[in-house]
Amino acid sequence: MPEAESKNNSKAATLVIPIVVALIVCLGTIVSAVIAKVPVPTLSIFTPTSILIIITETPSTSSANPASTNMPTPTSFVTSTSVQTPTILHVEPTFTSALENTLTEEQYLCPFSTNNDQATLLNIVEVESRAAVNKDFETLKLIYFPNATVTGNGKTWQDPIQELKDFFVNYDLLEVNNSDIRIQFIGTKNAIVYRTASSYILNKKTNKITKSIDDSGYITFGKDANDCWRISRFDKAPKGYKSS
Secondary structure, X not given: OHHHHHHHHHHHHXXXXXXXXXXXXXXXXXXXXXXXXXXXXXXXXXXXXXXXEEEEOOOXXXXXXXXXXXXOOOOOEEEEEEOXXXXXXXXXXXXXXXXXXXXXXXXXXXXXXXXXXXXXXXXXXXXXXXXXXXXXXXHHHHHXXXXXXXXXXXXXXXXXXXXXXXXXXXXXXXXXXXXXXXXXXXXXXXXXXXXXXXXXXXXOOOOEEEEEOOOOEEEEEEEOOOOOEEEEEEEOOOOOOOEO
Protein backbone atom coordinates (compact mmCIF):
# COMPACT_ATOMS: atom_id res chain seq x y z
CA MET A 1 0.00 0.00 0.00
CA PRO A 2 2.72 2.55 0.81
CA GLU A 3 4.37 1.82 -2.50
CA ALA A 4 1.13 2.29 -4.41
CA GLU A 5 0.43 5.56 -2.55
CA SER A 6 3.85 6.84 -3.39
CA LYS A 7 3.29 6.14 -7.06
CA ASN A 8 -0.03 7.98 -7.03
CA ASN A 9 1.54 11.05 -5.38
CA SER A 10 4.28 11.05 -7.95
CA LYS A 11 1.76 10.99 -10.79
CA ALA A 12 -0.23 13.82 -9.20
CA ALA A 13 2.90 15.94 -8.87
CA THR A 14 3.76 15.25 -12.46
CA LEU A 15 0.33 16.56 -13.55
CA VAL A 16 0.28 19.67 -11.26
CA ILE A 17 3.66 21.12 -12.25
CA PRO A 18 2.80 21.66 -15.96
CA ILE A 19 -0.51 23.23 -14.94
CA VAL A 20 1.24 25.68 -12.58
CA VAL A 21 3.82 26.54 -15.23
CA ALA A 22 1.05 27.14 -17.76
CA LEU A 23 -0.78 29.42 -15.33
CA ILE A 24 2.40 31.44 -14.66
CA VAL A 25 3.01 31.86 -18.40
CA CYS A 26 -0.59 33.00 -18.97
CA LEU A 27 -0.37 35.45 -16.08
CA GLY A 28 2.89 36.87 -17.40
CA THR A 29 1.35 37.33 -20.85
CA ILE A 30 -1.64 39.19 -19.40
CA VAL A 31 0.58 41.45 -17.27
CA SER A 32 2.83 42.21 -20.26
CA ALA A 33 -0.22 43.16 -22.36
CA VAL A 34 -1.58 45.47 -19.67
CA ILE A 35 1.77 47.17 -19.13
CA ALA A 36 2.21 47.67 -22.87
CA LYS A 37 -1.07 49.64 -23.05
CA VAL A 38 -0.32 52.01 -20.13
CA PRO A 39 1.44 55.28 -21.25
CA VAL A 40 4.64 56.01 -19.39
CA PRO A 41 5.31 59.76 -18.85
CA THR A 42 8.92 60.81 -19.08
CA LEU A 43 10.28 64.10 -17.65
CA SER A 44 13.38 64.79 -19.68
CA ILE A 45 14.37 68.44 -19.04
CA PHE A 46 13.64 70.83 -16.23
CA THR A 47 15.30 74.25 -15.79
CA PRO A 48 14.23 77.45 -13.99
CA THR A 49 13.47 79.18 -17.30
CA SER A 50 11.97 76.41 -19.41
CA ILE A 51 9.91 73.24 -19.00
CA LEU A 52 9.85 70.51 -21.66
CA ILE A 53 7.45 67.58 -21.19
CA ILE A 54 7.62 64.67 -23.63
CA ILE A 55 4.79 62.13 -23.48
CA THR A 56 5.21 58.96 -25.50
CA GLU A 57 3.04 55.92 -25.92
CA THR A 58 4.38 52.66 -27.29
CA PRO A 59 1.92 50.79 -29.50
CA SER A 60 1.21 47.16 -28.64
CA THR A 61 2.65 44.58 -31.02
CA SER A 62 0.86 41.65 -29.38
CA SER A 63 -1.41 39.68 -31.67
CA ALA A 64 -3.04 37.95 -28.75
CA ASN A 65 -5.64 40.71 -28.40
CA PRO A 66 -7.87 40.85 -31.52
CA ALA A 67 -9.21 44.30 -30.49
CA SER A 68 -5.76 45.78 -30.94
CA THR A 69 -6.07 45.58 -34.74
CA ASN A 70 -9.03 48.01 -34.63
CA MET A 71 -7.28 50.59 -32.43
CA PRO A 72 -5.64 53.62 -34.15
CA THR A 73 -1.88 53.71 -33.90
CA PRO A 74 -0.89 56.09 -31.09
CA THR A 75 1.49 58.89 -32.06
CA SER A 76 4.11 60.69 -30.02
CA PHE A 77 3.64 64.40 -29.30
CA VAL A 78 5.60 67.14 -27.53
CA THR A 79 4.18 69.93 -25.36
CA SER A 80 6.51 72.80 -24.57
CA THR A 81 5.99 75.74 -22.22
CA SER A 82 8.59 78.50 -22.04
CA VAL A 83 8.85 81.08 -19.24
CA GLN A 84 11.16 83.98 -20.10
CA THR A 85 12.91 86.23 -17.62
CA PRO A 86 11.42 89.79 -17.93
CA THR A 87 13.71 92.46 -19.41
CA ILE A 88 13.38 96.23 -18.70
CA LEU A 89 14.20 98.39 -21.72
CA HIS A 90 15.01 102.13 -21.67
CA VAL A 91 12.77 104.04 -24.11
CA GLU A 92 13.23 107.73 -24.93
CA PRO A 93 9.99 109.77 -24.59
CA THR A 94 8.58 111.02 -27.90
CA PHE A 95 5.56 113.06 -28.94
CA THR A 96 2.96 111.41 -31.13
CA SER A 97 2.21 112.77 -34.58
CA ALA A 98 -1.31 113.67 -33.45
CA LEU A 99 0.12 115.84 -30.66
CA GLU A 100 2.58 117.50 -33.05
CA ASN A 101 -0.25 118.34 -35.47
CA THR A 102 -2.26 119.88 -32.65
CA LEU A 103 0.65 122.08 -31.58
CA THR A 104 1.24 123.19 -35.17
CA GLU A 105 -2.39 124.27 -35.55
CA GLU A 106 -2.48 126.16 -32.23
CA GLN A 107 0.92 127.84 -32.61
CA TYR A 108 0.31 129.44 -36.01
CA LEU A 109 3.46 131.19 -37.18
CA CYS A 110 2.64 134.73 -38.30
CA PRO A 111 4.41 136.04 -41.41
CA PHE A 112 7.43 138.25 -40.65
CA SER A 113 7.08 137.69 -36.89
CA THR A 114 10.18 138.05 -34.71
CA ASN A 115 11.02 137.98 -31.01
CA ASN A 116 8.40 140.50 -29.84
CA ASP A 117 5.68 142.83 -31.11
CA GLN A 118 7.93 145.87 -31.39
CA ALA A 119 10.51 144.04 -33.51
CA THR A 120 7.75 142.49 -35.63
CA LEU A 121 6.24 145.89 -36.47
CA LEU A 122 9.61 147.32 -37.50
CA ASN A 123 10.30 144.24 -39.60
CA ILE A 124 6.96 144.51 -41.43
CA VAL A 125 7.73 148.14 -42.40
CA GLU A 126 11.05 147.07 -43.90
CA VAL A 127 9.52 144.11 -45.73
CA GLU A 128 6.73 146.33 -47.12
CA SER A 129 9.32 148.70 -48.63
CA ARG A 130 11.25 145.91 -50.33
CA ALA A 131 8.05 144.26 -51.62
CA ALA A 132 6.86 147.56 -53.12
CA VAL A 133 10.16 148.05 -54.94
CA ASN A 134 10.06 144.46 -56.27
CA LYS A 135 6.36 144.63 -57.12
CA ASP A 136 5.89 141.55 -54.96
CA PHE A 137 2.13 141.69 -54.66
CA GLU A 138 1.82 138.26 -53.01
CA THR A 139 3.96 139.39 -50.10
CA LEU A 140 2.07 142.68 -49.90
CA LYS A 141 -1.19 140.73 -49.58
CA LEU A 142 0.22 139.13 -46.43
CA ILE A 143 1.26 142.53 -45.04
CA TYR A 144 -1.96 144.47 -45.63
CA PHE A 145 -5.55 143.75 -44.73
CA PRO A 146 -7.52 143.27 -48.00
CA ASN A 147 -9.54 146.45 -47.37
CA ALA A 148 -6.73 148.53 -45.87
CA THR A 149 -6.93 152.30 -46.46
CA VAL A 150 -4.08 154.04 -48.27
CA THR A 151 -3.85 157.81 -48.66
CA GLY A 152 -1.36 159.82 -50.67
CA ASN A 153 -1.09 162.42 -53.38
CA GLY A 154 -4.48 163.73 -52.37
CA LYS A 155 -6.21 160.41 -53.06
CA THR A 156 -7.65 157.55 -50.99
CA TRP A 157 -7.73 153.83 -51.80
CA GLN A 158 -9.54 151.02 -50.01
CA ASP A 159 -7.35 148.45 -51.79
CA PRO A 160 -3.60 148.73 -51.08
CA ILE A 161 -2.64 146.52 -54.03
CA GLN A 162 -4.66 148.63 -56.42
CA GLU A 163 -3.02 151.81 -55.06
CA LEU A 164 0.42 150.46 -55.99
CA LYS A 165 -0.75 149.24 -59.40
CA ASP A 166 -2.11 152.71 -60.14
CA PHE A 167 1.24 154.20 -59.09
CA PHE A 168 3.20 151.82 -61.32
CA VAL A 169 1.29 152.94 -64.40
CA ASN A 170 3.43 156.08 -64.65
CA TYR A 171 6.25 155.39 -62.19
CA ASP A 172 8.69 152.75 -61.05
CA LEU A 173 9.86 152.61 -57.47
CA LEU A 174 13.60 151.96 -57.73
CA GLU A 175 14.64 152.22 -54.09
CA VAL A 176 13.25 153.01 -50.65
CA ASN A 177 15.48 153.90 -47.69
CA ASN A 178 13.80 153.97 -44.28
CA SER A 179 15.83 156.45 -42.26
CA ASP A 180 13.67 156.49 -39.16
CA ILE A 181 10.97 154.11 -37.91
CA ARG A 182 9.35 154.85 -34.57
CA ILE A 183 6.54 153.12 -32.73
CA GLN A 184 4.09 155.83 -31.63
CA PHE A 185 1.63 153.50 -29.89
CA ILE A 186 1.25 149.79 -29.32
CA GLY A 187 -1.63 147.94 -27.70
CA THR A 188 -2.90 144.39 -27.63
CA LYS A 189 -4.82 144.70 -30.92
CA ASN A 190 -3.52 147.81 -32.70
CA ALA A 191 -0.42 149.95 -33.09
CA ILE A 192 0.80 153.09 -34.90
CA VAL A 193 4.25 153.48 -36.44
CA TYR A 194 5.78 156.66 -37.89
CA ARG A 195 8.14 156.19 -40.83
CA THR A 196 10.55 158.64 -42.42
CA ALA A 197 12.05 157.55 -45.73
CA SER A 198 13.53 158.68 -49.02
CA SER A 199 12.80 157.08 -52.38
CA TYR A 200 14.18 156.98 -55.89
CA ILE A 201 11.39 157.10 -58.47
CA LEU A 202 11.52 156.67 -62.23
CA ASN A 203 9.06 158.72 -64.29
CA LYS A 204 8.18 156.46 -67.22
CA LYS A 205 6.94 159.34 -69.38
CA THR A 206 10.05 161.49 -69.05
CA ASN A 207 12.43 158.63 -68.21
CA LYS A 208 13.73 160.81 -65.43
CA ILE A 209 14.74 159.57 -61.96
CA THR A 210 13.78 161.76 -59.04
CA LYS A 211 14.48 161.47 -55.34
CA SER A 212 11.69 161.91 -52.86
CA ILE A 213 12.95 163.76 -49.77
CA ASP A 214 9.69 163.67 -47.79
CA ASP A 215 8.35 160.15 -48.15
CA SER A 216 7.09 159.96 -44.59
CA GLY A 217 3.83 158.91 -43.06
CA TYR A 218 1.88 157.04 -40.41
CA ILE A 219 1.26 153.30 -40.61
CA THR A 220 -1.58 151.84 -38.54
CA PHE A 221 -1.52 148.14 -37.61
CA GLY A 222 -4.19 145.75 -36.38
CA LYS A 223 -4.47 142.05 -35.47
CA ASP A 224 -6.13 139.59 -37.86
CA ALA A 225 -8.06 136.38 -37.04
CA ASN A 226 -4.76 134.52 -36.46
CA ASP A 227 -3.60 137.26 -34.04
CA CYS A 228 -1.00 138.43 -36.55
CA TRP A 229 -0.01 142.07 -37.14
CA ARG A 230 -1.10 143.52 -40.49
CA ILE A 231 -1.33 147.04 -41.90
CA SER A 232 -4.86 148.45 -41.75
CA ARG A 233 -4.03 152.01 -42.86
CA PHE A 234 -1.08 153.77 -44.50
CA ASP A 235 -1.14 157.59 -44.61
CA LYS A 236 1.70 158.56 -46.91
CA ALA A 237 3.15 162.07 -47.35
CA PRO A 238 0.03 164.28 -47.49
CA LYS A 239 1.48 166.51 -50.19
CA GLY A 240 2.76 163.70 -52.30
CA TYR A 241 6.34 163.18 -53.37
CA LYS A 242 8.72 166.11 -53.23
CA SER A 243 11.61 165.79 -55.60
CA SER A 244 15.00 167.32 -54.84
